[in-house]
Amino acid sequence: MKELLHRIQFHDDQQAFKAFYQQQMFPLYRFALAFLKQHQPAEEAVNDVFVKLWQRRHTLHEIDNIRVYLYVAVKHTALNQLRAANPFEEADLDNVQVPLVRFCAGAEQRLLTHELQNAIAAAVRLLPPKCRMIFKLVKEDGLSYKEVAGILNISPKTVDAQLMIALRKLSASLQPFLHHTTV
């Protein structure tokens, strides 16, 4: 990624920009989808951010953490779109419907029975939106506490607390499946 960014900044390399886009676009798109619900506006929001990134490519080195930067920019763009669409209702993270967390395809063979997978999926579905969003960003997108805190503009302590809530609820939903492993 470093090399791609270097090529973009110093060589105006569109090929590198394309590769960078292909690497980063999809998780950002899913993130935007959580706010905007629909394909087209979500794609617009992400593309808007990338076009602006290209326009400011010569100052890329000023960006501290590019992934955090992209997520934050997508969030702002999405929220602005929502505000413009509905000026009377402030968009707020807690009202955002976050897509479900994804369990990997091989999970079933690895250790999960179908029943168990359903139980976890249900537990994830029941997480409060903000909590689920944090869980997704950490577990699916591989972001750290600090990064998530920066993206959602909350304190790392809150991220910590929310993630613990998520784990506690998931752990509770696993209880019925645990007897055989303990005895």
Add this chain to the structure above:
Amino acid sequence: MKAERILELMARKAGRAAGKAELEELEQLLAENPDYRFLENVLDTVEAPVQDTAVVRDGWEKIEAVLQTSAQTPEKPETPVMSARRPFRWAAAAVLLVVAGTGMWRMARKKPAAPALQQISAPMGSTIKALLPDGTQVWINAGSQISYDARFAGKSRDVNVTGEVFFDVAADDNKPFIVHSDNLAIQVLGTSFNVKAYGDDQKAEVAVITGKVQVMMRNSPEKKVVLLPREKLVLSLDQQTIIHEDDSIQHVSFRVQELASSKDPGLVMETAWRHQKLAFMNETFAEVARKMERQFNVNIVFEDETLKKEILSGVFEKEDVNKALRLLQMTTGFHYRIVQQQVYLSR
């Protein structure tokens, strides 16, 4: 109390905030509490969603268009994005007004925006047979790949192909089956046919075994060709096609021909690969070499360029690369040596 501590440490580990001492403490606690080890294993199965390549590709096409416009009009680079977005803002507004809460979520889920994309690839040196959710059977040749929406949820059953794939399509009059390659779209209702569209080849081929297919060329959609059994379409692609997409029609040439006949009526040259046979008739050594590279997972190097133009015919059955080369030597004079996966050909 202990449970809380485990959860706290697991959360810190997931968020990459745990220090070395904390990780050790967690390991210790997990060893004592298999229940939580189990929880951690379960959480390990959470992974990033599979990238929907169509979304990324379409998104990039739009960006590319904007980059080109902004290169021409540097003083107002953002205009195209803004104007393009406005209608969607209103669309978003309309949706927001009408729907609240769960109903909207359900609608968003039904959108084809993020279909579960299924991908099957055959590695070099082996072919794969697979069954698609609609009952269609596919044989995927070495070094080839297909991808499709795992649920076939759309109005048509769309499958993307790179390389060579044989389809035996399950009939469904209500849902056309469409195969997409870089340069072709092939539409059928129920039939069997072979598609060959390797990215590094100079030509693409569609050969029909049973039924009827309609082929459209990506760069000139007005040209539709209907193929009948034992017919094949050969599309020649020169390098220019790929570079100048705008006026590529002149550069793409195609012809429809009968399938090559062979002495064995049961053998169709074009689909022999499905039975681990390597068949070719009146093809250049260069073309045959490419087939052999895929079939045997080797790299073939022509040390003598004139060899490439030799015309060869033959059928190999389950031979290894050595045997195959020796058979070829019977009709054409050449020497070969094999060093690891590299085959060197010389006069």
